[in-house]
Amino acid sequence: MEAVVVKNLTKTYGKEKAVAVDDVSFSVDQGELFGLIGPDGAGKTSIFRILTTLLLPDGGAASVDGHDIVKDFRQIRSSVGYMPGKFSLYQDLTIEENLQFFATVFGTTIEENYHLIKDIYVQIEPFKTRRAGKLSGGMKQKLALCCALIHKPTTLFLDEPTTGVDPVSRKEFWEMLRRLKAQNITILVSTPYMDEASLCDRIALIQGGKILSIDTPQNIVSAYPDRLLAIKANEMYQLLKALEGYPEILNSYAFGEYAHATLRDAHASTDALQAYLRERGLTGVEVKEAEVTIEDSFIKLLH
Amino acid sequence: MKQFLAFVRKEFYHVLRDRRTLLILFGMPIAQILIFGFALTNEVKDSEILVVDYAKDNASQELLTKIGSSRYFNIRQAALSHKEILKTFQKGKIKAVVVFPANFNEDLLHHNKAQVQIITDASDVNTANMVTNYLSSIIMDYQNQVNQNLEIPYRITPEVRMLYNPQLKGAHGFVPGVMALVLLLVSVMMTAISIVREKETGTMEILLVSPFKPVLVIFAKAFPYLALSLVNVTAILLLSVFVLDLPVKGSVALLFAESTLFIITCLALGIFISIKTSSQQIAMLISLMGMLLPTMMFSGFLFPIENMPLPLQVISNIVPSKWFYIIVKSIMIKGLGLGALWKETLILFGMTVFLLLVSLKSFKIRLQ
Numbered sequence: 015m016e017a018v019v020v021k022n023l024t025k026t027y028g029k030e031k032a033v034a035v036d037d038v039s040f041s042v043d044q045g046e047l048f049g050l051i052g053p054d055g056a057g058k059t060s061i062f063r064i065l066t067t068l069l070l071p072d073g074g075a076a077s078v079d080g081h082d083i084v085k086d087f088r089q090i091r092s093s094v095g096y097m098p099g100k101f102s103l104y105q106d107l108t109i110e111e112n113l114q115f116f117a118t119v120f121g122t123t124i125e126e127n128y129h130l131i132k133d134i135y136v137q138i139e140p141f142k143t144r145r146a147g148k149l150s151g152g153m154k155q156k157l158a159l160c161c162a163l164i165h166k167p168t169t170l171f172l173d174e175p176t177t178g179v180d181p182v183s184r185k186e187f188w189e190m191l192r193r194l195k196a197q198n199i200t201i202l203v204s205t206p207y208m209d210e211a212s213l214c215d216r217i218a219l220i221q222g223g224k225i226l227s228i229d230t231p232q233n234i235v236s237a238y239p240d241r242l243l244a245i246k247a248n249e250m251y252q253l254l255k256a257l258e259g260y261p262e263i264l265n266s267y268a269f270g271e272y273a274h275a276t277l278r279d280a281h282a283s284t285d286a287l288q289a290y291l292r293e294r295g296l297t298g299v300e301v302k303e304a305e306v307t308i309e310d311s312f313i314k315l316l317h
Numbered sequence: 318m319k320q321f322l323a324f325v326r327k328e329f330y331h332v333l334r335d336r337r338t339l340l341i342l343f344g345m346p347i348a349q350i351l352i353f354g355f356a357l358t359n360e361v362k363d364s365e366i367l368v369v370d371y372a373k374d375n376a377s378q379e380l381l382t383k384i385g386s387s388r389y390f391n392i393r394q395a396a397l398s399h400k401e402i403l404k405t406f407q408k409g410k411i412k413a414v415v416v417f418p419a420n421f422n423e424d425l426l427h428h429n430k431a432q433v434q435i436i437t438d439a440s441d442v443n444t445a446n447m448v449t450n451y452l453s454s455i456i457m458d459y460q461n462q463v464n465q466n467l468e469i470p471y472r473i474t475p476e477v478r479m480l481y482n483p484q485l486k487g488a489h490g491f492v493p494g495v496m497a498l499v500l501l502l503v504s505v506m507m508t509a510i511s512i513v514r515e516k517e518t519g520t521m522e523i524l525l526v527s528p529f530k531p532v533l534v535i536f537a538k539a540f541p542y543l544a545l546s547l548v549n550v551t552a553i554l555l556l557s558v559f560v561l562d563l564p565v566k567g568s569v570a571l572l573f574a575e576s577t578l579f580i581i582t583c584l585a586l587g588i589f590i591s592i593k594t595s596s597q598q599i600a601m602l603i604s605l606m607g608m609l610l611p612t613m614m615f616s617g618f619l620f621p622i623e624n625m626p627l628p629l630q631v632i633s634n635i636v637p638s639k640w641f642y643i644i645v646k647s648i649m650i651k652g653l654g655l656g657a658l659w660k661e662t663l664i665l666f667g668m669t670v671f672l673l674l675v676s677l678k679s680f681k682i683r684l685q
Contacts, residue, residue, distance in 0.1 A: 063684060066526045067525075067526070067683070068522060068525055068526065068683055068684045069683060069684055069685055070683060070685070087682075088528070091525070091526050091527060091528060092527070092528035094526065096522075096523060096526040098519055098522050098523065100519045101519075102518065102519035102520050102522055102523050103520065103523070104327065104330075104331070104518075104520060105518070106330065106331060106334045106335065107327065107330055111327070111330065114323070115323055115324075115326075115327050116523075116527075118319055118320055118322075118323035119320055119323060119324070119524075119527050119528070119529055120527060120528060121319075121320065121528065161523075
């Protein structure tokens with residue numbers, strides 16, 4: 015069954031009609047962990063706000079759990095969980111008071127749904143009398159997730175939950191999401207981090223309000239059409255300049271300590287390239303086949 | 318109901334944990350009532366006055382004792398020439414000079430008429446007026462006293478009676494005025510930032526994606542401030558009775574009921590501002606600037622409304638504190654009951670209902 019259905023959704027802002035969401039369509043199955051992957055300003059937050067009934071779309075339609083986002087906004091508001099990108103709990107209330115408040119607002123108690131948040135809550139419970147404003151970034155996110163979960167939502171909307179969180183906490187956070195998925199909660203998550211994409215069941219790559227591709231992370235990676243090389247040299251900047259000037263190369267960009275480059279001819283030997291780079295005065299040149307990542311796919315889709 | 322209580326509790330936490338809010342909420346009213354009640358009274362207490370007594374006879378001495386025994390004046394006797402009087406005034410320490418002519422008692426006995434000269438420092442018009450009034454009334458008092466023992470009165474004097482405030486007590490006019498001003502400012506300002514704060518910190522975004530109803534938000538926001546403002550009313554009244562010596566002549570219960578109504582009017586106004594604005598600063602500015610000036614000008618507390626041009630008199634009708642000022646004055650000082658105040662009460666009630674409905678109507682259930 016489809017938990018979220020989005021059809022030709024469009025949203026513009028202001029008098030200039032700046033397009034934030036441009037004819038977006040996708041659907042999310044019940045119990046699926048679905049990721050919206052894209053850079054800042056791609057339209058992720060707008061889509062989330064439309065689906066959580068906070069914004070009205072200019073065109074198209076969408077439904078959550080079978081409820082129309084415009085007509086049945088009340089049903090959606092009481093059944094979904096939403097965690098905005100910006101930390102939005104009461105900073106002057108303690109962990110416990112925040113959780114208690116949101117439980118009561120949704121007409122439930124902490125005890126009733128404790129099993130849902132137990133794994134996460136035990137990590138912050140030692141600090142439960144501390145005010146939310148005084149928590150670290152990772153703890154804030156855990157608390158926000160608890161508050162979004164406490165009413166046993168059918169669908170969970172997490173807008174950039176790991177932005178500004180340290181790598182260890184990020185990893186923990188994604189492990190928590192996998193466990194929630196096991197409880198049959200549909201999760202929509204957005205992130206600008208490409209490395210998190212592979213942890214989703216399915217992802218939509220989004221840029222400039224448009225969806226570039228929707229598939230499982232594996233399929234997106236394996237659909238990569240070109241041969242990808244990872245190239246290293248002691249002089250990174252000169253290496254990138256040199257790669258741009260090499261006629262056999264379609265596209266090249268920095269990727270960590272390597273430069274990634276795609277070749278026009280998939281079967282060509284890399285000897286010529288190596289020779290070319292040495293000729294340009296580069297030292298420590300190393301060329302090898304690269305493993306395609308979501309980021310490479312994203313960059314390819316952008317060109 | 319449980320939701321409502323949880324929300325109210327949360328609002329109480331917000332207020333009680335924010336020292337600045339607490340300071341505004343309780344510090345401001347107490348400070349204002351004390352400042353207005355003591356420092357800024359137009360009452361003249363312990364004024365230094367200078368006496369130039371050329372007569373030095375029975376009558377002048379008796380009159381002097383009478384002036385000296387009032388708590389308004391401290392007498393400094395000095396036999397000076399008129400030239401020196403001017404110099405003493407320039408030093409600014411004395412408020413008035415009383416001059417008795419040489420034949421004061423004789424004039425009084427033989428001509429049935431005597432003169433006393435009162436010279437005041439009119440650079441401060443209010444004080445000068447006040448001092449003159451006090452002195453004249455003391456002199457008149459003396460005159461009446463003397464006349465009692467005589468068949469032929471010395472002089473017919475006009476009777477001056479000051480209604481409701483025979484001693485011209487400063488606090489009389491100020492307590493109702495300060496009450497109207499302080500309750501309005503505190504209630505409007507506090508609620509004005511309360512909803513817009515949730516918008517600014519983003520908590521409104523989560524609240525909206527919940528089963529919460531706008532009407533519940535509005536009432537839950539208003540409730541704690543109503544309770545705290547009633548504490549304020551109690552504090553102001555206690556201060557006025559025990560510190561400023563101004564008792565409540567009418568019914569205290571009625572005064573509290575009317576105060577509750579007025580506070581709700583102000584809270585509704587604050588909520589309306591909060592719903593219409595997008596940042597705490599703007600909300601604060603509007604409630605301070607937009608409320609302080611009209612209240613000062615149009616409540617009748619500093620400037621008599623009857624003396625204003627007609628357009629301004631009309632405008633004054635939409636200022637809630639004007640009506641509340643009338644109500645408090647009538648209950649506290651004149652001791653009137655609801656029978657005499659139903660019109661003002663009804664106007665405040667109407668304003669409240671109107672503001673609440675408009676607020677509810679303009680409460681945005683979405684972000685844009």
